[in-house]
Amino acid sequence: MGLWGFFKSVVTAPVKIVKKTAEVVKAVANKAKEVAEAIIKCIEETAELLAELVKPPGIIIGRPEEAIAAAIRLHNIVPSNAYHFGFAGPAKAGKSSLLNSIRGLQNFEDGAAKALNTECTYNVTKYPWKEMENVILVDLPGCGTRQFPSASYFINTGLGAFECIIILVEKTLRADETALAKLSKSINQPVCFVRSKMDQDLRDAVMNEGQYLEGQERSDENIENAIRNQANARHLTKKIKDAFMEEKAKNGLSDIPVFCISATATLLWLFKDPSKIKTVFEEKELLQFMKNQVVQNRSR
Numbered sequence: 272m273g274l275w276g277f278f279k280s281v282v283t284a285p286v287k288i289v290k291k292t293a294e295v296v297k298a299v300a301n302k303a304k305e306v307a308e309a310i311i312k313c314i315e316e317t318a319e320l321l322a323e324l325v326k327p328p329g330i331i332i333g334r335p336e337e338a339i340a341a342a343i344r345l346h347n348i349v350p351s352n353a354y355h356f357g358f359a360g361p362a363k364a365g366k367s368s369l370l371n372s373i374r375g376l377q378n379f380e381d382g383a384a385k386a387l388n389t390e391c392t393y394n395v396t397k398y399p400w401k402e403m404e405n406v407i408l409v410d411l412p413g414c415g416t417r418q419f420p421s422a423s424y425f426i427n428t429g430l431g432a433f434e435c436i437i438i439l440v441e442k443t444l445r446a447d448e449t450a451l452a453k454l455s456k457s458i459n460q461p462v463c464f465v466r467s468k469m470d471q472d473l474r475d476a477v478m479n480e481g482q483y484l485e486g487q488e489r490s491d492e493n494i495e496n497a498i499r500n501q502a503n504a505r506h507l508t509k510k511i512k513d514a515f516m517e518e519k520a521k522n523g524l525s526d527i528p529v530f531c532i533s534a535t536a537t538l539l540w541l542f543k544d545p546s547k548i549k550t551v552f553e554e555k556e557l558l559q560f561m562k563n564q565v566v567q568n569r570s571r
């Protein structure tokens with residue numbers, strides 16, 4: 272069965288999200304083989320996630336009633352009616368941008384969550400994922416600010432009500448994020464760390480640190496080639512991930528996954544025009560994680 276046939280068989284209502292698949296596959300086919308294959312895997316993972324999300328939600332398994340009752344009151348949501356994915360973490364780590372990218376929106380577009388260097392998210396806001404009414408992406412303010420101190424962030428933002436929490440992290444894992452993850456774990460809530468902006472890191476590594484250019488002239492062409500090189504993206508991802516693994520282990524959080532991704536350079540274009548993707552990071556793994564939580568933690 273071809274890719275298009277595969278989509279058709281697993282996705283019905285939200286098919287628009289992947290409706291341009293035939294053109295997409297053609298565009299992808301023109302890219303370097305390794306990147307093209309990785310993009311196709313991301314698209315497949317998206318289709319599988321969507322196929323799970325079109326099913327009626329059912330009940331969340333294993334979450335203590337009392338732990339989420341207050342949070343449900345706070346958000347006026349009923350978890351058995353919808354899947355809610357919460358995007359939490361420190362200020363400016365890329366929460367709103369990731370949410371927008373998954374919705375296929377650039378930060379400046381109508382309907383996108385505000386995500387600018389100069390503008391912060393101050394309220395908990397729910398966004399539907401495309402036309403799927405039962406899938407809500409929840410944009411949260413940054414934690415550890417004067418308005419949202421870390422100690423009360425989990426309770427005050429009602430994080431316990433959500434399907435799972437995606438904690439965006441900055442360059443290193445800090446006490447605020449580890450505390451959030453521990454609270455989430457304590458109520459059997461799935462949680463993961465996401466290190467976004469990997470496109471920026473790869474660009475910085477090449478342009479400012481001279482990495483991945485060994486023995487080559489620093490010409491614009493060589494720099495651009497190094498940024499478009501999947502082996503370099505893979506190498507940098509491993510390096511950053513290894514550092515996080517160590518931090519997680521020190522904090523007793525080895526079981527919580529970390530995904531290194533680029534929201535604006537990969538996920539956004541995956542949902543808009545995959546031919547624009549330069550390299551992939553761990554976007555497929557993040558989508559896979561979201562799917563697995565829905566499969567494992569719902570009684571349907």
Ligand SMILES: Nc1nc2c(ncn2[C@@H]2O[C@H](COP(=O)(O)OP(=O)(O)OP(=O)(O)O)[C@@H](O)[C@H]2O)c(=O)[nH]1
Nearest residue numbers: 362363364365366367368386391392413468534535
């Ligand atoms: N290059 C690049 N820039 C990104 C990425 N994700 C976010 N940014 C930029 O980082 C800045 C902050 O992103 P936001 O999405 O507003 O971060 P936030 O965590 O929602 O911020 P607050 O709501 O204020 O806490 C913006 O200028 C984004 O354009 C990414 O994956 N790649």
Ligand SMILES: [Mg+2]
Nearest residue numbers: 366367391392
């Ligand atoms: Mg924000």
